[in-house]
Amino acid sequence: MHYGGKIILGIVIFVGLLLSPFAYNAMTVKANYKQPELKLPANEKKCIESLEFMRTKHMQLLNEWRDWALRDGKRVYVNHEGKEFTISLQNTCMKCHNNKAEFCDKCHNDAGVSPYCWDCHIQPEGLK
Amino acid sequence: MKNNRRNFIKFAGLAAASLCVAPKAMASGHAAPVRKHPEGKNGKRWAMVVDTRTLNTEEAIAPLAEACHSVHNVPHIESKQDIKWIWAAPYEQSFPEQQNPYLDDAVKERRYPLLCNHCDNPPCVRVCPTKATFKRPDGIVAMDYHRCIGCRYCMAGCPYGSRSFNFSEPRKHLDLTKLNPEFPTRMRGVVEKCNFCVERLSVGKLPACVEASGGALTFGDLADPESDVRKVLRENYTIRRKPTAGTEPSVYYII
Numbered sequence: 001m002h003y004g005g006k007i008i009l010g011i012v013i014f015v016g017l018l019l020s021p022f023a024y025n026a027m028t029v030k031a032n033y034k035q036p037e038l039k040l041p042a043n044e045k046k047c048i049e050s051l052e053f054m055r056t057k058h059m060q061l062l063n064e065w066r067d068w069a070l071r072d073g074k075r076v077y078v079n080h081e082g083k084e085f086t087i088s089l090q091n092t093c094m095k096c097h098n099n100k101a102e103f104c105d106k107c108h109n110d111a112g113v114s115p116y117c118w119d120c121h122i123q124p125e126g127l128k
Numbered sequence: 129m130k131n132n133r134r135n136f137i138k139f140a141g142l143a144a145a146s147l148c149v150a151p152k153a154m155a156s157g158h159a160a161p162v163r164k165h166p167e168g169k170n171g172k173r174w175a176m177v178v179d180t181r182t183l184n185t186e187e188a189i190a191p192l193a194e195a196c197h198s199v200h201n202v203p204h205i206e207s208k209q210d211i212k213w214i215w216a217a218p219y220e221q222s223f224p225e226q227q228n229p230y231l232d233d234a235v236k237e238r239r240y241p242l243l244c245n246h247c248d249n250p251p252c253v254r255v256c257p258t259k260a261t262f263k264r265p266d267g268i269v270a271m272d273y274h275r276c277i278g279c280r281y282c283m284a285g286c287p288y289g290s291r292s293f294n295f296s297e298p299r300k301h302l303d304l305t306k307l308n309p310e311f312p313t314r315m316r317g318v319v320e321k322c323n324f325c326v327e328r329l330s331v332g333k334l335p336a337c338v339e340a341s342g343g344a345l346t347f348g349d350l351a352d353p354e355s356d357v358r359k360v361l362r363e364n365y366t367i368r369r370k371p372t373a374g375t376e377p378s379v380y381y382i383i
Contacts, residue, residue, distance in 0.1 A: 064160070066272070066274060068160060068162045070270065070272050071262065071264070071270075071272070072160075072162070073164065073168075073264060073265075073266070073326070073330060074160075074162040074163055074164050075162075075164070075165055075168070075330050075331075076162060076163050076164065076165055077161060077162055078161045078162065078163065079161070086165075087162070088310075090309065090310060090311075090312065091310050116315075119315040120273060120312040120313055120314055120315050121312045122201075122307055122309055122312060122313065124309075126304070126305075126307075126309075127299060127304040127307065128304065
């Protein structure tokens with residue numbers, strides 16, 4: 001093989017550079033990453049559904065809430081325990097979670113998502 | 129052998145038939161865990177009657193617009209880009225098809241409150257490419273601002289000019305300290321219009337403009353012969369805007 005040694009060395013350096021971000025992440029960022037600490041509502045212990053459901057499925061739930069309220073005109077949600085809630089982001093969710101910056105934004109920023117809820121909906125802190 | 133083939137075809141036919149039925153039979157019939165508000169108003173065809181004998185000046189219509197616009201966080205912009213859910217207009221703009229050169233001066237000089245007509249046959253719904261505008265079973269032509277892409281076909285389709293486009297960020301033109309925190313604003317790039325106060329009807333309240341009108345506006349269900357609107361319509365001569373458009377508006381004007 002012509003230039004065999006140089007080619008193999010080149011490949012090793014290339015692969016090393018390619019993987020370097022992963023190595024860097026594995027060594028530094030993971031050790032430093034902490035789950036964000038949310039400010040939970042002070043006088044309400046239970047959300048409308050279970051913690052696991054809300055954590056993983058709140059976006060689907062909000063989508064369905066929107067369609068039920070807007071299109072079907074049904075604005076009362078009955079949860080798995082039979083308890084009833086008015087379908088409204090501003091008037092139900094954010095009445096307990098009354099700080100968007102300390103609740104919504106914490107996880108959304110960490111996960112690098114920017115939902116457009118607040119382009120129209122008014123956050124409980126008010127607008128400036 | 130003959131018998132076997134016969135049985136095979138029978139069995140194959142049965143299997144094919146059951147394959148057709150299976151998806152329907154297997155689908156679980158669980159309903160959405162939602163229901164209507166117990167105090168919400170139920171109607172089959174919401175409508176409004178405007179008594180222009182008592183409500184006919186800019187000054188009288190302004191408070192209705194103010195009531196509506198403050199409830200729904202509608203901005204006021206000093207230009208052609210203003211957002212209007214309900215506004216005042218002269219006769220020739222309101223009823224261009226029902227004009228004549230010798231019209232009664234009083235009728236000609238009046239100002240008429242205009243709003244979305246919540247048509248039976250709404251052109252805006254037909255042209256909307258994303259179904260952001262849709263007609264609810266109770267006759268209200270509603271909008272889902274999440275879906276609006278701002279193409280403005282609906283504005284071209286609406287014969288009544290009832291729709292406004294947010295050319296700029298509406299929050300820049302709103303007093304942010306006086307927003308109604310129970311209702312959203314809109315964002316730049318969506319079309320908006322009167323929603324017949326669907327959010328108020330759903331909790332049993334009358335539309336904001338009707339409440340502010342002191343009786344000049346009547347609101348009710350056209351499908352109910354005993355309703356207030358039907359009573360007012362029976363007893364008064366009314367006209368609607370641009371009848372030749374064939375849209376069947378549900379806002380009526382007593383002249």
